[in-house]
Amino acid sequence: MKKTALFTALGSATALLLAASAPAGAQSAADRAVEAAKQFAGTTLNITWEAGLQANDPLNFSGPRWEELTGIKINVVEVPINELFTKTLAEHRASTGAFDLLNVVPAWIPDLAEAGALEPLDDFIDKHGYREELADIAPVYRDNQMAYRGTIYGLPDDGDVLIMYYRKDLFGDAAHQAAFKGQFGYDLAPPDTWAQFKDITQYFTENRPHDGFYGSAMIRSPGLIHYYFEERFRVEGGEFFDAETMKATINSDIGVGVVEGWIAEHEFMPPGAEAWGPIEVLNAWLAGDLAIMGWWPPPGRWSAGYGDFEILSFVPESKVAGKVGYALPPGGAPQLAAGFSLAVSSDSKNKEAAYLFAQWLNSREVSLERVQLPFALRDPFRTSHFESPEYQNLWPDAKDYLATLQAGAETGLLDLSIRNTFAYEESLTRAITAAFGGDDAKEALDRAAEEWDRITDRVGVEEQKRAYGDWIAKPNAYPN
Numbered sequence: 142m143k144k145t146a147l148f149t150a151l152g153s154a155t156a157l158l159l160a161a162s163a164p165a166g167a168q169s170a171a172d173r174a175v176e177a178a179k180q181f182a183g184t185t186l187n188i189t190w191e192a193g194l195q196a197n198d199p200l201n202f203s204g205p206r207w208e209e210l211t212g213i214k215i216n217v218v219e220v221p222i223n224e225l226f227t228k229t230l231a232e233h234r235a236s237t238g239a240f241d242l243l244n245v246v247p248a249w250i251p252d253l254a255e256a257g258a259l260e261p262l263d264d265f266i267d268k269h270g271y272r273e274e275l276a277d278i279a280p281v282y283r284d285n286q287m288a289y290r291g292t293i294y295g296l297p298d299d300g301d302v303l304i305m306y307y308r309k310d311l312f313g314d315a316a317h318q319a320a321f322k323g324q325f326g327y328d329l330a331p332p333d334t335w336a337q338f339k340d341i342t343q344y345f346t347e348n349r350p351h352d353g354f355y356g357s358a359m360i361r362s363p364g365l366i367h368y369y370f371e372e373r374f375r376v377e378g379g380e381f382f383d384a385e386t387m388k389a390t391i392n393s394d395i396g397v398g399v400v401e402g403w404i405a406e407h408e409f410m411p412p413g414a415e416a417w418g419p420i421e422v423l424n425a426w427l428a429g430d431l432a433i434m435g436w437w438p439p440p441g442r443w444s445a446g447y448g449d450f451e452i453l454s455f456v457p458e459s460k461v462a463g464k465v466g467y468a469l470p471p472g473g474a475p476q477l478a479a480g481f482s483l484a485v486s487s488d489s490k491n492k493e494a495a496y497l498f499a500q501w502l503n504s505r506e507v508s509l510e511r512v513q514l515p516f517a518l519r520d521p522f523r524t525s526h527f528e529s530p531e532y533q534n535l536w537p538d539a540k541d542y543l544a545t546l547q548a549g550a551e552t553g554l555l556d557l558s559i560r561n562t563f564a565y566e567e568s569l570t571r572a573i574t575a576a577f578g579g580d581d582a583k584e585a586l587d588r589a590a591e592e593w594d595r596i597t598d599r600v601g602v603e604e605q606k607r608a609y610g611d612w613i614a615k616p617n618a619y620p621n
Contacts, residue, residue: 448515
């Protein structure tokens with residue numbers, strides 16, 4: 142399908158709905174951004190975006206439409222997510238002015254703001270009448286992923302949250318329900334605790350409906366495993382630091398229990414699952430070879446078979462359409478893992494034009510179209526997304542899916558976000574990977590805790606104590 146036809150088809154229903162409901166003569170935040178941006182026609186904006194599926198949004202949808210509306214060309218610079226922070230910081234330190242609009246993981250905002258890499262956005266927001274529309278962004282994103290020390294640096298643009306997907310046909314099967322209760326003494330249902338998750342994994346692996354079927358698989362690969370640790374560690378009562386001394390406490394009995402719990406689960410997962418990344422888990426799920434798994438929001442769309450485009454040719458045909466239930470993970474407080482905010486580079490020579498593109502992308506109506514794109518990875522982050530009749534009718538269970546995402550947006554846990562967060566995450570990942578490889582879990586986490594203390598010393602204990610204090614004061618830093 143040609144690009145113009147693609148975004149015209151996807152956007153027509155949204156445009157009609159908004160046109161019917163908007164007061165006569167009213168101008169939306171998206172319209173204001175377009176009108177103001179026309180003065181910059183002929184400009185090219187260089188924008189960073191996570192490489193891969195994420196980049197299909199500006200490459201194939203929003204970038205071409207923005208150029209059509211304003212005359213401003215969008216040049217997408219694709220960067221792997223594990224290089225995005227370091228590349229952003231390196232370009233700023235070298236004063237290259239290479240980028241205009243930045244995609245940043247919200248947890249990085251304190252470091253990038255302190256480094257002077259991000260342009261404050263408050264004046265642009267007020268000038269172009271966008272502040273009122275920010276109220277529609279779900280509070281957990283709006284209140285925690287925009288500002289640093291009272292200044293707005295980013296517009297939350299991606300509702301990343303780790304939810305559970307389960308086979309409701311298997312969980313609802315009378316024979317499985319009776320057998321499970323006979324073995325474990327309680328009803329078969331989406332797990333409330335991680336101990337129940339292990340029981341479910343064990344049961345379906347031992348009572349598999351077909352060869353090659355396993356109870357579960359979860360993302361365990363380096364670069365992402367720290368998000369799952371942060372979630373489960375806090376749900377089970379852990380805290381990252383002693384708030385008075387700033388000594389790391391990830392090697393507590395709770396932290397060790399998390400890693401040992403994973404190792405015990407691996408016994409009932411597919412061979413090699415301790416190293417599986419997102420694609421391996423997704424492929425097994427769509428093939429109908431898992432009873433339950435955890436992932437970001439996109440499998441909700443793909444499991445239902447929504448989105449038949451060449452760009453998604455790498456995604457196997459779903460064999461679970463109509464059989465999928467959605468749930469929050471055990472403890473009911475999912476990790477708001479990664480996500481993206483739109484920020485303006487302080488080194489840009491086109492700051493206002495870059496901001497206006499961000500306002501248009503992030504606006505109520507345009508963002509609704511973008512989070513429905515089947516070939517991109519932006520996920521619902523506004524109340525109007527969760528409650529959209531259009532989105533709720535994309536497939537039979539879409540309403541349940543959106544309700545689960547909305548619940549996650551209310552109880553979700555923030556990523557750790559202090560100074561030099563990236564270094565702490567890398568250290569934790571090394572420890573977990575070592576334990577998966579056979580090292581004693583306690584010894585591996587002890588090493589990581591020592592590394593964390595050295596990182597804290599380099600940042601400065603008092604400076605890091607202040608940053609950690611700011612973070613733990615936010616709603617959703619720790620479970621309520």
